[in-house]
Amino acid sequence: MKEKIKKHHLIALCLLCLTGTLCWLTGVQFLSMRKTDTFYPSPGLSAQTKLSDYFPQLADSPGDTAVYCFRGEEEGGNLLILGGTHPNEPAGFITAVLLLENITVSRGKIFIIPQANLSGFTHDDPFEGNPQKFSLETPGGRRWFRFGSRLTNPTHQWPDPTLFTNAAGQALSGAEVRNLNRSYPGKEKGHLTEQIAFGIMELIKKEEIDLSLDLHEAAPEYPVVNAIVFHENSAELAAIASMELQMEDIDIRMEASPPSLRGLSHREWGDHTPSMAILLETANASHGRLKGKPSEALIVEGKDPNYVKASKLGMLFVPYSKDGIPIKERVARHLAAVNALVSGLRELNPDQAIDIGNFPPAQTVNEQGIGLYLHPPK
Amino acid sequence: MKIIYHLIVLLLIMNLIWYLFREKQFWTQVSIAIVLIMFFLRLFLIK
Amino acid sequence: MPEYAIFLSMVVIFAILAMGLKLPIGVSLVFSALAGALLGGEGLALRHLVEGSFGYFDTILIIVTAMIFMKVLQASGILDTITAILLKTFYKRKVTLLLTVMAIVMFPGMITGSSTAAVLSTGALIAPVLIKLGLSKVKTAALIAMGGILGMIAPPVNILVMIMGGGVDMPYIGLTIPLLIIVIPLAIIISLWLGYKDIQILDYEQMKSILPESYSQEYGFRLSLPVLVVILLMIGQGFTSSFMPDIGIPAIFLVGSLVGIFCARPFNFFKVTQDAMKESMPILCILAGVGMFIQIMTLTGGRGWIVMSFLSLPPVLLYLGISISMPLFGAVSAYGSASILGVPFILALINKNAIITSAALSAIAGLGDLMPPTALAGIFAAQIVGEKNYFKVLRYCLVPALFELAMGIGVLLLAPVIEKII
Ligand SMILES: [Zn+2]
Numbered sequence: 001m002k003e004k005i006k007k008h009h010l011i012a013l014c015l016l017c018l019t020g021t022l023c024w025l026t027g028v029q030f031l032s033m034r035k036t037d038t039f040y041p042s043p044g045l046s047a048q049t050k051l052s053d054y055f056p057q058l059a060d061s062p063g064d065t066a067v068y069c070f071r072g073e074e075e076g077g078n079l080l081i082l083g084g085t086h087p088n089e090p091a092g093f094i095t096a097v098l099l100l101e102n103i104t105v106s107r108g109k110i111f112i113i114p115q116a117n118l119s120g121f122t123h124d125d126p127f128e129g130n131p132q133k134f135s136l137e138t139p140g141g142r143r144w145f146r147f148g149s150r151l152t153n154p155t156h157q158w159p160d161p162t163l164f165t166n167a168a169g170q171a172l173s174g175a176e177v178r179n180l181n182r183s184y185p186g187k188e189k190g191h192l193t194e195q196i197a198f199g200i201m202e203l204i205k206k207e208e209i210d211l212s213l214d215l216h217e218a219a220p221e222y223p224v225v226n227a228i229v230f231h232e233n234s235a236e237l238a239a240i241a242s243m244e245l246q247m248e249d250i251d252i253r254m255e256a257s258p259p260s261l262r263g264l265s266h267r268e269w270g271d272h273t274p275s276m277a278i279l280l281e282t283a284n285a286s287h288g289r290l291k292g293k294p295s296e297a298l299i300v301e302g303k304d305p306n307y308v309k310a311s312k313l314g315m316l317f318v319p320y321s322k323d324g325i326p327i328k329e330r331v332a333r334h335l336a337a338v339n340a341l342v343s344g345l346r347e348l349n350p351d352q353a354i355d356i357g358n359f360p361p362a363q364t365v366n367e368q369g370i371g372l373y374l375h376p377p378k
Numbered sequence: 379m380k381i382i383y384h385l386i387v388l389l390l391i392m393n394l395i396w397y398l399f400r401e402k403q404f405w406t407q408v409s410i411a412i413v414l415i416m417f418f419l420r421l422f423l424i425k
Numbered sequence: 426m427p428e429y430a431i432f433l434s435m436v437v438i439f440a441i442l443a444m445g446l447k448l449p450i451g452v453s454l455v456f457s458a459l460a461g462a463l464l465g466g467e468g469l470a471l472r473h474l475v476e477g478s479f480g481y482f483d484t485i486l487i488i489v490t491a492m493i494f495m496k497v498l499q500a501s502g503i504l505d506t507i508t509a510i511l512l513k514t515f516y517k518r519k520v521t522l523l524l525t526v527m528a529i530v531m532f533p534g535m536i537t538g539s540s541t542a543a544v545l546s547t548g549a550l551i552a553p554v555l556i557k558l559g560l561s562k563v564k565t566a567a568l569i570a571m572g573g574i575l576g577m578i579a580p581p582v583n584i585l586v587m588i589m590g591g592g593v594d595m596p597y598i599g600l601t602i603p604l605l606i607i608v609i610p611l612a613i614i615i616s617l618w619l620g621y622k623d624i625q626i627l628d629y630e631q632m633k634s635i636l637p638e639s640y641s642q643e644y645g646f647r648l649s650l651p652v653l654v655v656i657l658l659m660i661g662q663g664f665t666s667s668f669m670p671d672i673g674i675p676a677i678f679l680v681g682s683l684v685g686i687f688c689a690r691p692f693n694f695f696k697v698t699q700d701a702m703k704e705s706m707p708i709l710c711i712l713a714g715v716g717m718f719i720q721i722m723t724l725t726g727g728r729g730w731i732v733m734s735f736l737s738l739p740p741v742l743l744y745l746g747i748s749i750s751m752p753l754f755g756a757v758s759a760y761g762s763a764s765i766l767g768v769p770f771i772l773a774l775i776n777k778n779a780i781i782t783s784a785a786l787s788a789i790a791g792l793g794d795l796m797p798p799t800a801l802a803g804i805f806a807a808q809i810v811g812e813k814n815y816f817k818v819l820r821y822c823l824v825p826a827l828f829e830l831a832m833g834i835g836v837l838l839l840a841p842v843i844e845k846i847i
Binding site: 382383386387389396397400406412415416419425 | 714
Binding site for chain 2: 008009011012013015016018019020022023026027030031123155158159
């Protein structure tokens with residue numbers, strides 16, 4: 001009897017050690033996602049602040065994120081560009097990075113937040129099998145970027161409620177409590193994600209932003225894709241911009257922000273601040289439910305045989321061929337749309353004109369790749 | 379609330395380890411070890 | 426190796442391990458996932474394996490704490506007392522009994538959107554009553570499992586619809602009536618189908634003789650506190666969000682369990698938690714294993730292959746595809762089925778009213794909680810009646826599940842008509 005007891009205790013001990021080792025091995029990989037991305041702001045940068053400068057409660061929290069500010073000499077319009085609301089939608093994030101590493105502003109002000117939900121960049125969604133990072137080639141070497149989750153890291157915000165009723169009163173499934181783009185207008189004393197949303201609202205109000213842009217991506221089978229989603233206060237601007245994009249042969253859908261869908265940026269920014277509110281979507285196969293094998297290539301090159309098949313069956317809302325939709329094309333779309341919206345703003349209201357120098361040209365990015373405009377890694 | 383869930387996880391880990399050492403069937407012990415991985419990683423707020 | 430071949434090998438390896446070598450289901454899933462990663466050229470893919478298991482971490486917390494709560498109810502004598510009270514009230518009214526029992530089982534599911542919470546809390550309360558009145562163990566379990574699933578679908582909280590709605594940007598508004606249209610007839614038909622023939626009408630003396638020991642004399646009102654606290658906290662969720670964060674289902678069950686220590690017959694709390702661990706371990710490991718299996722399936726392209734295979738069915742077969750794939754995919758949990766298949770199916774049915782479509786699809790996806798190897802509703806229902814082989818329970822769930830499936834498909838087909846009525 002004694003012998004037997006010893007044996008199963010010994011096995012338990014071995015298993016405990018094995019468990020520890022596995023925790024160690026995987027833990028190192030999970031923690032590798034906490035290493036921050038490095039950006040190289042253009043010389044035109046006026047100031048780098050943090051979201052906590054607008055909402056001090058965020059200081060030292062995993063939700064605090066960098067705000068890059070470009071101030072022109074002349075008075076003009078104020079623009080906010082948000083990337084990385086959803087860290088698994090890389091085109092939005094990379095577009096913001098590309099802008100902050102290139103532009104100069106001579107008139108008006110531009111605020112860029114490349115990683116709006118910084119906590120979401122620190123982990124991956126279970127079940128999705130995505131890589132933790134992806135890379136883009138620059139003339140001076142390869143730059144790596146994190147590929148995160150749609151939601152805030154559960155170790156930063158835990159537990160999820162059964163039901164999440166956001167500050168705008170919409171009831172959603174519990175996990176959405178970690179979705180930044182369901183949390184607006186945010187809550188001062190709410191969950192971390194709601195505080196991030198609150199901080200962004202504070203920025204929009206304090207900096208008197210005239211136009212706020214939220215850059216996203218969606219699955220190709222999702223009806224709102226390759227689209228400008230606009231709050232009713234921005235309908236005219238969106239119409240002007242879409243016409244300009246059509247002239248550049250860029251097809252873009254106009255989608256009015258549904259008044260019943262509460263908590264999203266394009267709804268609450270417009271309802272709660274004087275700012276015009278627009279959200280942009282491109283088509284990202286690695287984001288979809290039909291996706292084949294997930295990989296870095298799927299993120300960057302956007303080729304997926306499943307989506308080619310789905311396209312033939314008429315299930316997609318964007319054209320999708322075997323060449324896929326690479327990230328350079330998606331980023332180029334975002335760039336073209338931002339550019340069209342800025343010039344639309346000038347047309348609509350000359351007081352709010354913004355003059356941007358070194359704007360990465362959409363066509364060149366599409367033809368020659370993003371890397372051309374990315375700062376090489378140090 | 380986070381601290382409460384931390385404590386819940388700690389309570390369950392202690393129970394799981396106790397159970398791991400008391401259990402005599404090898405494959406049940408393996409099952410416990412598999413489940414323990416998650417609990418440890420969450421206890422240390424890694425994943 | 427093509428993606429479907431990797432997926433099929435994973436299934437074959439799982440079958441060999443689980444049925445051939447008789448390893449526990451959970452462990453077999455873990456090893457077949459590992460094999461899939463190796464076959465897919467991903468190496469050991471430890472990060473993916475562990476990440477996948479985390480997809481069920483919240484579910485696991487709910488299950489363990491619900492199990493602790495159930496064991497507390499048993500150990501403290503509360504369960505016996507409630508059985509006694511229910512028996513005294515209902516022993517001669519068959520239809521009222523069955524309908525009340527169904528409503529009681531459904532209730533926690535309705536407010537948490539989780540069938541597990543329903544089966545392991547109020548399901549455990551009413552199981553002894555039904556058994557004492559002559560319903561067989563397995564039929565009792567089947568009734569409780571179906572009650573849990575119907576509770577999960579019933580308003581006000583239907584997480585399945587919320588998950589699908591989240592994928593197509595549909596607000597969770599206006600679902601109460603479509604969901605009630607689906608759930609109320611099913612609740613009546615299923616409870617009567619399973620119970621009407623077998624439940625015995627007793628006279629007072631017979632009832633007396635089977636009455637379990639009641640502690641209500643000794644402890645009085647205090648006895649009901651644990652159950653009351655759990656129900657109140659469940660209902661109260663969301664109301665507190667203006668001044669404090671929601672406490673969540675696991676904490677609710679633990680609070681209920683702690684209250685139980687002081688409210689009835691004394692018992693050893695540590696022993697209770699150990700019992701709860703022991704009884705829930707198979708399913709905990711299955712969930713961890715399924716999470717790993719799913720993640721590797723996605724990683725090797727198998728998930729995409731499955732989703733595409735069903736979505737590319739010709740339109741006439743689409744409803745058949747929904748009927749087969751959604752419950753089947755529910756083997757990885759009804760929530761997974763709602764997210765992975767529910768969203769593309771709503772998009773495929775986009776010319777119909779999304780609210781009615783999602784309500785109907787949630788009824789079909791909910792059946793996933795009966796699908797082995799997870800079969801959450803079936804396994805726990807079998808456990809609370811003390812039936813070792815949960816497949817016996819599933820057999821009695823088959824006809825009720827077909828009712829539910831027919832209802833779901835019927836509502837899908839009639840969506841344009843229903844839309845006009847409501
Ligand atoms: Zn997004």
